[in-house]
Amino acid sequence: MVELTTLAARDSYGRLLALLFAVTSDVAAAEDALADAFERAVRTWPERGTPGNPDGWLLTVARNRLRDRWRSADLRRVVPLEESRDAPAHLDELDVDAIPDRRLELMLVCAHPAIDPAVHTPLMLNTVLGFTAGQIGRAFSTPGATMATRLVRAKRRIKAAGIPFRLPDRGDLPGRMTAVLEAVYGAYAIDATGEALHLAGVLTELAPDEPEAHGLAALMQLSAARAEARTDGDGRFVPLGEQDPARWDRELIERAHRHLRRAHACGRLGRFQLEAAIQAVHCVRPANWRSLLALHEVLDSVAPSLGASVAHAVVVAEVEGAAAGLARLDALAGDRFQPARAARAHLLERLGRVGEAVTAYRMAIELTSDPAERDYLKERLVRLDG
Amino acid sequence: MRYAILMHYGEPADGELAEETITEARRQFDIYAKALEQAGVLVSADVLQPVLATTTVTRRDGELRVQDGPFAETKEVLAGIFLVDVADLDAAIGWAGTCPGAQWGTIEVRPVATAFLDGRWSN
Structure with missing residues (x-):
């Protein structure tokens, strides 16, 4: 190919x-x-x-x-x-002069409930964006041959099981769209930022009345807008609160806001819109912690997740104090979840519980795979532990 | 496409199910089969005898061997087969989801590869 x-x-x-x-x-x-x-x-x-x-x-x-x-x-x-x-x-019947865009149907096939969810994103990268099995394998830290086998199996299954190439009934569409959105989000989590952003944009054009598609596009754009500012000139990790807003991509942020307005006009709230709204508030200085708290409370009721609960605890710490945030964190089951461990270390440090903070930083460092963030946590540890 | 809607569930022990429960299940299967028939998708519907009545036959080792019991000892066993002819997997999943057996067991939806129809294999 x-x-x-x-x-x-x-x-x-x-x-x-x-x-x-x-x-x-x-x-x-x-x-x-x-x-x-x-x-x-x-x-x-x-x-x-x-x-x-x-x-x-x-x-x-x-x-x-x-x-x-x-x-x-x-x-x-x-x-x-x-x-x-x-x-x-x-x-x-194929008219070469009038080529319709049926990529939404293709994405729905890739994220069909009868296909292993772990293959949804690879299949989408392969068929909708034309990435090779080798490239996808690298992004998923999987040997190319293994990824190729998985893709071949999924494609054989599509044909053999009779997975249809058509838009599902109106009643089934929202549920099926969720899987598509998650697969696109999965593409963003791996090393294909530009393509994933593009795919999310395409999805909003194919399903303009799906608020969560706009929410997802906004979420990814807001995250990408700050990607540069996450490390300083020397490649060191910069936490959100200390980032230089001048280094954020204003145009991407503006595009995200347009998507959020479109989503809002649809009148159906969802996980990605709420996550995007939270990120949008994070892009305003000074941070409005009360708005963040309100958004997190809604997100917790709409789409509870460990990641969202940790972020919620951090916001609670800002509004009600570090002790309240820590109590929230400790109520979660996130022993091996890096964001939970890192947040715990910071809160213990703020509470002056130095001994526990040192232990917590060590655990967080052990779980951190991003080198820049690991160095940052090590620095905090050294400052605390001497 | 033809799909086999295969019902798997644990078999109740003798006397485990109340008479009303059995009557209610029969009523639901009756409604279900009639709905399949009315939709024009039903090929056949068979609910099987308990595994107690099953016999396994093989010539895998050359000789005919007949054995008491199922092919594999599992907690949930094949309990019935509905054969339907529908447009695609989504339609088959739709029917499988409304199958009464789905309430107390698991339904496997398997496309038919080839069928003997009108004196020949379909493909």
């Missing part, structure tokens, strides 16, 4: 794969055909020039590949074909 390097190429890939998949209901065959088309484009376009309708060109080549495959004697020998089921009759 040709390695895709631009978001535009990834957009083409996802759109075309969705269409080819829709008419063949065979992801693997659609992928092979599309890979052939991209390879041919890389070979011939530099010499002959880019065609006027590049996507139409790619779709035509891929469609012909699928037709050839259908006709090939090899395939006929191996698998007895059923005319009504396998004939690519729908191939003729």
